Amino acid sequence: MQRHLISAADLTRDDAVLILDTAEEMARVADRPIKKLPTLRGRTVVNLFFEDSTRTRISFEAAEKRLSADVINFTAKGSSVSKGESLKDTAQTLEAMGVDAVVIRHGASGAPYRLATSGWIDAAVINAGDGTHQHPTQALLDAFTMRRRLVGRDAGLGQDLAGKRITLVGDILHSRVARSNVDLLHTLGAEVTLVAPPTLVPVGVESWPCEVSYDLDRTLSKSDAVMLLRVQRERMNAAFFPTEREYSRRYGLDGDRMAKMPEHAIVMHPGPMVRGMEITAEVADSERCTAIEQVTNGVSIRMAVLYLLLGGNEPAATHPRTEEK
Amino acid sequence: MSKILIRGAKVLGGEPQDVLIDGDTIAEVGSGLSAEGAEVVEADGKVLLPGLVDLHTHLREPGREDSETVLTGTRAAASGGYTAVFAMANTFPVADTAGVVEQVYRLGQEHGYCDVQPIGAVTVGLEGKKLAELGAMHESAAGVTVFSDDGKCVDDAVIMRRALEYVKAFGGVVAQHAQEPRLTEGAQMNEGVVSAELGLGGWPAVAEESIIARDVLLAEHVGSRVHICHLSTAGSVEIVRWAKSRGIDVTAEVTPHHLLLTDELVRSYNPVYKVNPPLRTERDVLALREALADGTIDIVATDHAPHPHEDKDCEWAAAAMGMVGLETALSVVQRTMVETGLLDWAGVADRMSLKPAAIGGAKGHGRPVSAGEPANLTLVDTAYRGEVDPAGFASRSRNTPYEGRELPGRVTHTWLRGRATLVDGKLA
Numbered sequence: 001m002q003r004h005l006i007s008a009a010d011l012t013r014d015d016a017v018l019i020l021d022t023a024e025e026m027a028r029v030a031d032r033p034i035k036k037l038p039t040l041r042g043r044t045v046v047n048l049f050f051e052d053s054t055r056t057r058i059s060f061e062a063a064e065k066r067l068s069a070d071v072i073n074f075t076a077k078g079s080s081v082s083k084g085e086s087l088k089d090t091a092q093t094l095e096a097m098g099v100d101a102v103v104i105r106h107g108a109s110g111a112p113y114r115l116a117t118s119g120w121i122d123a124a125v126i127n128a129g130d131g132t133h134q135h136p137t138q139a140l141l142d143a144f145t146m147r148r149r150l151v152g153r154d155a156g157l158g159q160d161l162a163g164k165r166i167t168l169v170g171d172i173l174h175s176r177v178a179r180s181n182v183d184l185l186h187t188l189g190a191e192v193t194l195v196a197p198p199t200l201v202p203v204g205v206e207s208w209p210c211e212v213s214y215d216l217d218r219t220l221s222k223s224d225a226v227m228l229l230r231v232q233r234e235r236m237n238a239a240f241f242p243t244e245r246e247y248s249r250r251y252g253l254d255g256d257r258m259a260k261m262p263e264h265a266i267v268m269h270p271g272p273m274v275r276g277m278e279i280t281a282e283v284a285d286s287e288r289c290t291a292i293e294q295v296t297n298g299v300s301i302r303m304a305v306l307y308l309l310l311g312g313n314e315p316a317a318t319h320p321r322t323e324e325k
Numbered sequence: 326m327s328k329i330l331i332r333g334a335k336v337l338g339g340e341p342q343d344v345l346i347d348g349d350t351i352a353e354v355g356s357g358l359s360a361e362g363a364e365v366v367e368a369d370g371k372v373l374l375p376g377l378v379d380l381h382t383h384l385r386e387p388g389r390e391d392s393e394t395v396l397t398g399t400r401a402a403a404s405g406g407y408t409a410v411f412a413m414a415n416t417f418p419v420a421d422t423a424g425v426v427e428q429v430y431r432l433g434q435e436h437g438y439c440d441v442q443p444i445g446a447v448t449v450g451l452e453g454k455k456l457a458e459l460g461a462m463h464e465s466a467a468g469v470t471v472f473s474d475d476g477k478c479v480d481d482a483v484i485m486r487r488a489l490e491y492v493k494a495f496g497g498v499v500a501q502h503a504q505e506p507r508l509t510e511g512a513q514m515n516e517g518v519v520s521a522e523l524g525l526g527g528w529p530a531v532a533e534e535s536i537i538a539r540d541v542l543l544a545e546h547v548g549s550r551v552h553i554c555h556l557s558t559a560g561s562v563e564i565v566r567w568a569k570s571r572g573i574d575v576t577a578e579v580t581p582h583h584l585l586l587t588d589e590l591v592r593s594y595n596p597v598y599k600v601n602p603p604l605r606t607e608r609d610v611l612a613l614r615e616a617l618a619d620g621t622i623d624i625v626a627t628d629h630a631p632h633p634h635e636d637k638d639c640e641w642a643a644a645a646m647g648m649v650g651l652e653t654a655l656s657v658v659q660r661t662m663v664e665t666g667l668l669d670w671a672g673v674a675d676r677m678s679l680k681p682a683a684i685g686g687a688k689g690h691g692r693p694v695s696a697g698e699p700a701n702l703t704l705v706d707t708a709y710r711g712e713v714d715p716a717g718f719a720s721r722s723r724n725t726p727y728e729g730r731e732l733p734g735r736v737t738h739t740w741l742r743g744r745a746t747l748v749d750g751k752l753a
Contacts (some may be wrong), residue, residue, distance in 0.1 A: 087640050108642035109513075109524040110594030117593075118638075131642065133524030179524060203529070204521030 004116040004125040005305055008136040008184040013160055016187055020144050021157055022304035023297070029066060030300065039307055040069035043100045048090070049075045049128070050106045055271060056128050056138075059295070060103050063302035069310075072099070087111060088120045095121040101310055102126070109133035109176075124309050132174050138270055139180035141301040143188055145294050146225050149266050162189030167219050169195040169251055170229030170278055171240075173202045177229060177270050182210050193219050197251065199240040200231075216251055220260040227268040228253055228278045244277055254280040258288065266290050328352070329743070330360045334368035334704060336694050338670025341370060346700040349742035353696050366738060368704055374674045376408025376701035376739060378681040378690050379651065380500070380578060381475070381554060381626035384410070384441070386432065387425070388417025393631035393721045395432035398651070399439040401629070401720035403746035405651040406703035406736035407439055409682065409690040410629075414446040415476040421446035421457035423465035430467035438746050442687055445469040447488045447499060451477045456488060463495045470686040473500035475554055476601075478536055480506050485540060489549035498576075498684065500552040501540050503561070504602065508532035513642060515588040515603040523591060525641065528603045530558040537561050541568035541575050550574035552684060555628050557583045557602040559612035566621045576684050578626035579613050581650055581657035586610075586726060596637045596644030597726050600630070617676060618667040624681045627654045631722030649720050653713060655705060656732035663707075664733065670707075689742070700743035709735040719752060 002010060011019075029035055045064045049057050057073065064071045074094065091102065101124040104112045109131030116125040129135040147156040150164055166185050172178045172194050185192050192210035194201065205212055213219050220226065231251075233244060241247045248254075253267065261267075267283055269291045275281050283289060329346040336342050336354065343358035344351060379402065385393035393401075395412075402410045412429050414420035420429060426443035433441025445462035449455045451474045462469040472492060479485045479501060488499050509532045514520050516527025537553055541564065544551040553565065556577045568575045582600060587607050590598045598604060616622040630647025637644050650657075658677065662668040668676065682691025692698040712731050715723040739747035746753050 086635065086638070087643070088638060106640065108640040110642075111640040113594045114640050131524050176524060179522070202521040203516050203527060204518040207518040207521065 005136050006113050006127045007134045008139045008180040013187050019304050023144050023300040026303040027300040036066055038068050040067040044070045045101045046072040046094050046099045048102050048104045053105050059298045060302050062299045091121045095123055099123050103128050105129045129176055133176050135176040135180045137302055138177050139184040141298040143184055144297045144301055145290050150224055160188040164190040164224045165222055166190050167193045167223040167226045171200045171231045172196045173200045175229050182208050197241050223265055225266045231278050248277055252278050253283050255282045258283050328363035330363040331366045331368050334373035336373045337674050338372050346743045351698045351700050372670050372705045372707050374703050375678040376703050377406045377677045378687055379407050379410040379627050380681040380685050382410040382412055382629045384412045392633050396436045397721040399436055400752050401651040402439040403739045404719045406655050406739055408701040408741045409440040409687045411442045411444050411685050413475045414444050419446050419450050421449050423461045426462050426467040426469050427465050443467045444471045444473050447472045447474045447479050453481055470497050471500055475502045478502050478504040486543050490547045493549055498550050498552050500554050502554050503533045503536035505532040505536050514591050515605050519588045530560050534560040537564050541573050545573045553577040555580050557605050559609045562612050562616040576623040578624045579622045580628045581654045584661040585657050594641050596641050599644050599646050600648050601646040625677050627651050632724045637724050649722050649725050652718055653727050656734045659734040700740050702740045704738040706735045706737050
């Protein structure tokens, strides 16, 4: 494992399988009456959120607390620049307070990479979503959910997703979830197909390890999982598609379309869902939809990542302080 | 003024010769010239070029003296072998009146490191709506002949047409920053394979090419000349080549960084590589080099764009666009054009001195190295190899993409009208 988790593309197959297997261990903790491990006792993790994201922050916070870490939440609305303080100064200020890991969500693509590689701070950096770049823990929790449902909870241990056919539908262009999933699913041996109107597929997608289709109906019968990505209503004002209605007619998943999927196939959504847009209520509330499971699995995955990156329960005092450099 | 004898210099890269400067003029060029009464500079096989001329420099004064001033910018220019720079209009206030251009012009004259020829804004406040007083700027002491809204595109076709027509009255030229604004909203880097992976907003080649295509056709229609700033794509080269073959009066510039660097560097998310127009692909780089060699692209211009450290020591999206370039331009051209066999030193003199001076109408600059010409000269140690160290820059800013990179060549001497502005690599 690397010291930071910045991009799903940085993970090898063995890294990824180790995280998924570790997350299964962590999931067992959640089944206990006392959902807590002493692993990160004395370690401090800061959740540095420059972008509003209640669900991701709460998920990380739950994971950190279940591992007994001390948690600091830092929320800055808008960009660091609009606040007047730079990302560098904010990060250095927090590290000066003795932080072992920084979980960062930022609107600018590459901000976590800058934080990890610019020599600004020494702490481990975990990317909790940066701009339209990456959201690696989301991809991991999605892969975890797929492995459980398509391979099996116990049967899946040590396994990847070889041969599984995964379809991602929606706003690929603006989606960090799509980028992370394409990278990770490819590493895990799955076959990925992206489905979107051509306006929402990035120029340059030809270098990605996946197929691209503009036709949802033709891919459904060949999918073991269909993941719907949120489509923001504002996009139609920028002429990415004509109307909400037309989008949902061509690319939304309703009951009729779901019926074309193989019986074992699942429907996934990273949330928040826009019901009536990319997904109908009938599908969202069906047994086949794993949206809620994904949330639960997110905590296990984030516990696994924190555990593996921070390397168990070393006392905080051995962590090199900035002034010793 | 005294005499200076430059002994054994390869004039334009040719056989070693002696060059005698008397006062502000080249008195004699030949072999075995007498050193009597002259200070001798042993060139020892270094290459002597006419003083370089930069048609595209941001000096930042007035308004952003924290990043550069006329003084620090012209010192950087002298260090890089330049004897004249054209100062872009996007200052605060904008150089859209005779008052501002005269101030910048006079500061250049007072400091004396390098002639500063202000460029006037095409439109008031660079807003693209209303023509600035182009005639007044031309008639001012600054004698402006080049007009540009650089940093912004004159995207309104009617305003562009009128500007092209209007400046004909006094032989002016409009230098266009070709960037279709709607196609580049939120643009952060070249749109392509790398932007798709990095999730950074794309700046598509077509946003540049469509404006260049429109503007060469406008220039043809109204019988004006047009200059294209920092051309960056293979497609733009094709359009300019086509326009020239049709007899359209178009000239174009390329920056050193677009001759060397590609968008692969953006993978580092290091904003030192953030620039407008953005770094393109290897294919574009090779097309630009070829076009500069065959004359489709007329000149090298630096687009020297100083920014304070904090505007680059941040996340990519928050960073300013631009790179300093005056002090590394010649080295990059040596690496990309001379060492590749695409240009000889006479070709470099043509693309970095003669042609830019001709396009901008810089009097006394871009002249041949021969008797009777103004002594605007630069001496280059082309055998030198060294890593770029921004700590040694004369510019107030350090935002170079070449830090730590080994580049060939070093300017050792620069003379502005016979007066040394750089001696043995040190500013006079």
